[in-house]
Amino acid sequence: MSAHNQLAIVASCAGDPARANMLSMLMDGRAFTAGELSAAAGVMPQTASGHLARMVDAGLLVVAQQGRHRYYRLASLQVGQMLEGMMVVAAADPSARRFGPRDQAMRFARTCYDHLAGQLAIGIADRLVAAGHLVLADDGGEVTASGRAFLSRQGLDLHAQPHRAFCRPCLDWSERRYHLAGTLGTRIKESFLAQGWIVQKPASRTVEVTRLGRRKIRDIYGVRLES
Amino acid sequence: MSAHNQLAIVASCAGDPARANMLSMLMDGRAFTAGELSAAAGVMPQTASGHLARMVDAGLLVVAQQGRHRYYRLASLQVGQMLEGMMVVAAADPSARRFGPRDQAMRFARTCYDHLAGQLAIGIADRLVAAGHLVLADDGGEVTASGRAFLSRQGLDLHAQPHRAFCRPCLDWSERRYHLAGTLGTRIKESFLAQGWIVQKPASRTVEVTRLGRRKIRDIYGVRLES
DNA sequence: GGGATGTTTCGGAATCGGCCGAAGCGTCGG
DNA sequence: CCGACGCTTCGGCCGATTCCGAAACATCCC
Numbered sequence: 001m002s003a004h005n006q007l008a009i010v011a012s013c014a015g016d017p018a019r020a021n022m023l024s025m026l027m028d029g030r031a032f033t034a035g036e037l038s039a040a041a042g043v044m045p046q047t048a049s050g051h052l053a054r055m056v057d058a059g060l061l062v063v064a065q066q067g068r069h070r071y072y073r074l075a076s077l078q079v080g081q082m083l084e085g086m087m088v089v090a091a092a093d094p095s096a097r098r099f100g101p102r103d104q105a106m107r108f109a110r111t112c113y114d115h116l117a118g119q120l121a122i123g124i125a126d127r128l129v130a131a132g133h134l135v136l137a138d139d140g141g142e143v144t145a146s147g148r149a150f151l152s153r154q155g156l157d158l159h160a161q162p163h164r165a166f167c168r169p170c171l172d173w174s175e176r177r178y179h180l181a182g183t184l185g186t187r188i189k190e191s192f193l194a195q196g197w198i199v200q201k202p203a204s205r206t207v208e209v210t211r212l213g214r215r216k217i218r219d220i221y222g223v224r225l226e227s
Numbered sequence: 228m229s230a231h232n233q234l235a236i237v238a239s240c241a242g243d244p245a246r247a248n249m250l251s252m253l254m255d256g257r258a259f260t261a262g263e264l265s266a267a268a269g270v271m272p273q274t275a276s277g278h279l280a281r282m283v284d285a286g287l288l289v290v291a292q293q294g295r296h297r298y299y300r301l302a303s304l305q306v307g308q309m310l311e312g313m314m315v316v317a318a319a320d321p322s323a324r325r326f327g328p329r330d331q332a333m334r335f336a337r338t339c340y341d342h343l344a345g346q347l348a349i350g351i352a353d354r355l356v357a358a359g360h361l362v363l364a365d366d367g368g369e370v371t372a373s374g375r376a377f378l379s380r381q382g383l384d385l386h387a388q389p390h391r392a393f394c395r396p397c398l399d400w401s402e403r404r405y406h407l408a409g410t411l412g413t414r415i416k417e418s419f420l421a422q423g424w425i426v427q428k429p430a431s432r433t434v435e436v437t438r439l440g441r442r443k444i445r446d447i448y449g450v451r452l453e454s
Numbered sequence: 455g456g457g458a459t460g461t462t463t464c465g466g467a468a469t470c471g472g473c474c475g476a477a478g479c480g481t482c483g484g
Numbered sequence: 485c486c487g488a489c490g491c492t493t494c495g496g497c498c499g500a501t502t503c504c505g506a507a508a509c510a511t512c513c514c
Contacts, residue, residue, distance in 0.1 A: 012242030085309035
């Protein structure tokens, strides 16, 4: 009944392979149907249903009914951040440094709750830091004056949201380096999507960079994307 | 074998009540012996031993032998941040807003890996902000000129550490508000400890404010501590 | 050396939790 | 109205995990 007990309840939700797979898929912030999540977890629908109910009960997920579909998504930004933190620790284990081909596309570019991650996001963060537009330390980040000027020239809305870090470093689990999160990270992702530089794959967190995106990201951010 | 699977392994470590209790205790960054952790978890030593071995294996804990004692502590700052994120989510569940008397002392004052948390830490952060010594925005924190003068008068070392934010807001899971983290947060905790204003309870994250500490914190920081 | 203490390993019992088959409920389309 | 579809609930099986008693190992103190 104490707070510690509640910690165990929350943690055990992510502590099962089927649920971990579902949570991984939901980490991009989108909502998925029970059927999609059941396929991603590799279990029968009735098994997935039980898992999903449990996660809703623990406060990790919320559900919205739409016709005969039920859409599940992460309950809050905090849940996404919790999962990010867990991915960082999980990927740090040297005994698990094996990545299959399925992971390769995800290592290249993916969404991380509400911002971009993978080599694409790290490239952008690196260039912004190198250009003096950004400072990313281990537990905090900051946009410089030149950074504000540069980013607003790209048409990005630089207004902070209440109760939300504007510029936050997020340790990339696949690359073990920092990329950009927080409100600014969200704005960049939204801007890339809106301009057609990237497209989200229908049932995965993987992101595909379009031909236009490749050119623009190279010209504006100086990031050269291979493969 | 994929990264998702590793997530489940890490998460399941915290997903057992006994292990969750141990991790909660270890969250203040100190090292504890297997015996202390077994008592905190409420299980027999031989049971705790198995749990601890499993967490070391998963990369959450590291162990150091000292004589006939074995001291366990969190393996990295990232593990602490992961647990902090899990506590935020766990405490957010409205169905678990019940706090027993044991939690009351922890809500009042405790350590959060390397800085102070709870009502004490929030009171100090509030007063520093109100006095214009500190700006704690959602996009990070900053110490003002008057703040630097004030804090150095208190004998605090204001030199920044490389790769570490100097002043960072940290969401308090028990109060749902920001307190002070980063290098400055660490310095304040160290200073309070060194001056005998607070003492760490031997086997818990709870911090006790001494009579001297109560007076000093009231006189210098203007925080009136009840209870 | 001998006894006490702290910690780990082993083995067996009980329990917990995941999984799927079968069945029930609501929604959509014709 | 009927069948198809998506999802959930129920019941039983089974493997995994937790727990502790007993015993072994290491270290400290006398």
